[in-house]
Amino acid sequence: MNNEIWVFVQLNGQNVEPTSLQLITKARDIAGDRPVVALVAETESMNVEATVKEYGPDKMVILKDDQFHNASDGEIADALDQVVTDLKPNSLLFPATVLGRSVAPRLQAKLKTGLTADCLDIYFDGDDLVQVKPTYGDDIMCEIICPDVRPQMATIRPNTFKAVKAATDTETVNYSFTFHPEANIEVVSETPVINSAANISDAKTVIALGRGANNEKVIAKAEKLAGKLGGMVGVSRPLTDNEGFSHENQIGQSGNTIAPDLLINFGISGAVQYAVGIENAKQIVSINTDAKAPIFDKSDYAFVGDADEFMSALLDQVR
Amino acid sequence: MKIVVCIKQVPNTDTVKIDPKTNNLVRSNVEGIINSFDRNAIEAALELRQQAGGTITLLSMGPDSYITSLRDGLAMGADSAILLSSRKFGGADTLATAYVLSEAIKKIGDVDLILFGRQSVDADTGQVGPIVAEDLQLPQVTFAESLELQDNNQLTGHRLLDNVVQEVKVKLPAVITVRSEMNSPRYETPLNIQKSFEKEITIWSENELAVDPTQIGQAGSPTVVKRIFSPEKAGRQTQMLPNNAKDAVAQLLADLNN
Ligand SMILES: Cc1cc2nc3c(=O)[nH]c(=O)nc-3n(C[C@H](O)[C@H](O)[C@H](O)COP(=O)(O)OP(=O)(O)OC[C@H]3O[C@@H](n4cnc5c(N)ncnc54)[C@H](O)[C@@H]3O)c2cc1C
Ligand SMILES: Cc1cc2nc3c(=O)[nH]c(=O)nc-3n(C[C@H](O)[C@H](O)[C@H](O)COP(=O)(O)OP(=O)(O)OC[C@H]3O[C@@H](n4cnc5c(N)ncnc54)[C@H](O)[C@@H]3O)c2cc1C
Numbered sequence: 001m002n003n004e005i006w007v008f009v010q011l012n013g014q015n016v017e018p019t020s021l022q023l024i025t026k027a028r029d030i031a032g033d034r035p036v037v038a039l040v041a042e043t044e045s046m047n048v049e050a051t052v053k054e055y056g057p058d059k060m061v062i063l064k065d066d067q068f069h070n071a072s073d074g075e076i077a078d079a080l081d082q083v084v085t086d087l088k089p090n091s092l093l094f095p096a097t098v099l100g101r102s103v104a105p106r107l108q109a110k111l112k113t114g115l116t117a118d119c120l121d122i123y124f125d126g127d128d129l130v131q132v133k134p135t136y137g138d139d140i141m142c143e144i145i146c147p148d149v150r151p152q153m154a155t156i157r158p159n160t161f162k163a164v165k166a167a168t169d170t171e172t173v174n175y176s177f178t179f180h181p182e183a184n185i186e187v188v189s190e191t192p193v194i195n196s197a198a199n200i201s202d203a204k205t206v207i208a209l210g211r212g213a214n215n216e217k218v219i220a221k222a223e224k225l226a227g228k229l230g231g232m233v234g235v236s237r238p239l240t241d242n243e244g245f246s247h248e249n250q251i252g253q254s255g256n257t258i259a260p261d262l263l264i265n266f267g268i269s270g271a272v273q274y275a276v277g278i279e280n281a282k283q284i285v286s287i288n289t290d291a292k293a294p295i296f297d298k299s300d301y302a303f304v305g306d307a308d309e310f311m312s313a314l315l316d317q318v319r
Numbered sequence: 320m321k322i323v324v325c326i327k328q329v330p331n332t333d334t335v336k337i338d339p340k341t342n343n344l345v346r347s348n349v350e351g352i353i354n355s356f357d358r359n360a361i362e363a364a365l366e367l368r369q370q371a372g373g374t375i376t377l378l379s380m381g382p383d384s385y386i387t388s389l390r391d392g393l394a395m396g397a398d399s400a401i402l403l404s405s406r407k408f409g410g411a412d413t414l415a416t417a418y419v420l421s422e423a424i425k426k427i428g429d430v431d432l433i434l435f436g437r438q439s440v441d442a443d444t445g446q447v448g449p450i451v452a453e454d455l456q457l458p459q460v461t462f463a464e465s466l467e468l469q470d471n472n473q474l475t476g477h478r479l480l481d482n483v484v485q486e487v488k489v490k491l492p493a494v495i496t497v498r499s500e501m502n503s504p505r506y507e508t509p510l511n512i513q514k515s516f517e518k519e520i521t522i523w524s525e526n527e528l529a530v531d532p533t534q535i536g537q538a539g540s541p542t543v544v545k546r547i548f549s550p551e552k553a554g555r556q557t558q559m560l561p562n563n564a565k566d567a568v569a570q571l572l573a574d575l576n577n
Pocket of ligand 2 (some may be wrong): 114115116117134135144325326327328354356357360378379380381411412413414416420434435436437438439440441442443444445446447448542
């Protein structure tokens with residue numbers, strides 16, 4: 001056992017998935033004298049080391065094999081298991097992306113250790129990696145630790161931390177391992193998704209609707225307002241059950257993190273799982289009939305009153 | 320085809336209270352329902368059974384109150400249900416939960432396909448499916464948004480990764496976790512609800528399973544909840560707008576334009 005913090009570097013095609021770099025920075029911030037190690041699994045022709053190095057890991061452990069192209073979750077987990085079992089890091093962080101959330105638990109099962117999902121913060125308390133995540137209820141977070149087993153594993157929510165470049169002498173270790181193909185599964189193809197529909201994470205203005213604004217009339221007005229303001233309509237989780245909305249429109253912990261210049265919340269109470277998705281918005285305006293709604297504490301402007309009324313007034317006055 | 324669908328019962332509300340003394344959820348008075356993604360998993364199983372024949376067994380680990388959601392799943396059209404229930408299973412994290420489910424699936428025997436929801440809507444980890452796949456040494460397709468039967472022992476699924484769609488072929492037996500985009504779960508019909516009460520729900524405890532006592536429940540759970548707390552309020556200065564909507568909007572627009 002050593003005291004190293006490892007970060008799994010996810011690759012999207014030829015590029016490094018941004019969360020991985022954010023995690024290298026975060027690991028450096030909390031490391032103290034613990035070395036930060038980037039774990040890279042790539043094909044022979046790829047070379048993401050140069051990019052990863054810019055973020056200042058103390059070491060890179062590189063696994064190279066052409067079969068990483070279109071590898072299955074099980075194959076990736078098997079390769080990682082070999083190096084982790086051998087070199088025994090103290091902690092191991094994954095991006096909470098679809099891939100991270102699929103590979104990390106398979107690795108967890110091999111290592112028989114704990115894995116905390118979708119963390120919003122991490123810090124060390126002695127040797128314990130304290131993993132912070134929201135739990136039930138409007139404003140409740142919990143801290144999870146894995147006191148007796150190593151490595152301490154966590155997946156961490158994308159875009160929670162900023163990636164910052166840092167100059168360090170980075171040691172590079174080419175780790176030799178055996179790629180074990182999984183017999184009964186084949187990744188046939190990978191097709192890039194053309195994001196033709198604009199993505200709510202990138203929208204400059206967001207009109208967000210919650211359960212207090214969940215009727216056809218208000219929704220239609222919101223679409224119109226979004227059109228006028230050049231923005232997009234987003235929703236709290238309950239509204240994803242509506243015909244017209246899906247997970248793509250959802251704001252919050254289990255949806256999208258947004259960072260618009262202007263966010264207007266209509267009939268949203270402000271549960272912590274929603275609130276974590278809007279922290280990076282520049283200006284927040286909230287409309288709610290309940291003067292005590294938690295959303296107001298997270299807002300720059302508050303209107304205590306009816307969503308429909310305020311929306312109509314906005315439609316009238318915005319040119 | 321022998322299909323097992325793992326289902327979790329979740330509170331029918333988003334704002335469950337936590338007992339500040341014990342750190343436990345206060346579950347009384349909250350009605351339990353099937354985790355919504357698990358309804359999609361059941362629907363996927365029903366469609367596959369229609370094409371390939373076979374049986375669907377629902378499997379759930381939890382207290383006896385979980386009978387409610389198993390009964391609902393039977394009313395959707397599943398053939399049988401097994402509840403894994405014991406005090407010893409309590410306090411399980413994902414590793415210990417998946418271990419018990421895996422041992423039950425081994426006991427059921429000759430299972431071709433194990434379906435999960437993509438994640439639970441309460442704890443939301445999405446880890447149980449992949450851990451079961453690893454425990455049983457099976458291939459997995461997680462976050463699947465489509466599933467097609469190729470022949471009787473092969474499936475093709477699509478899954479959406481961060482910015483690519485993967486097409487994956489698996490030979491059975493396999494583990495699939497299902498996204499809500501895959502289908503629209505059917506409603507229970509009065510006839511099926513009636514029939515569901517004729518179907519038996521089997522209950523297994525650690526005595527019926529070949530489980531290692533150190534790997535179940537709290538004892539088998541490496542993670543520990545250390546603390547539950549209310550985060551500090553985000554530091555925004557909140558300006559109250561006038562009570563009249565028209566004036567409020569006028570003031571807001573004036574401010575924002577500055
Ligand atoms: C693990 C987990 C993950 C979750 N992830 C997310 C997530 O990613 N995103 C998310 O949004 N939620 C998420 N939730 C759910 C979250 O806890 C809340 O339940 C949800 O955000 C509530 O949505 P809401 O504010 O629209 O509804 P409510 O909480 O019901 O609030 C409705 C609000 O509308 C107000 N209102 C009523 N009528 C009017 C009116 N006429 N005009 C103006 N205001 C009115 C009410 O006063 C109230 O404040 C998650 C929950 C869990 C347990
Ligand atoms: C707020 C909160 C946070 C938690 N965070 C973590 C964490 O980070 N790491 C951790 O290890 N544990 C965590 N736990 C414990 C975890 O909730 C339990 O282990 C639970 O039994 C399974 O995890 P899940 O609900 O996340 O299931 P998921 O993995 O999200 O569920 C995926 C699918 O697995 C199946 N499934 C899940 N549970 C059962 C069941 N009991 N019976 C049958 N099928 C099932 C269903 O098909 C479900 O759709 C947390 C608990 C709470 C209350």
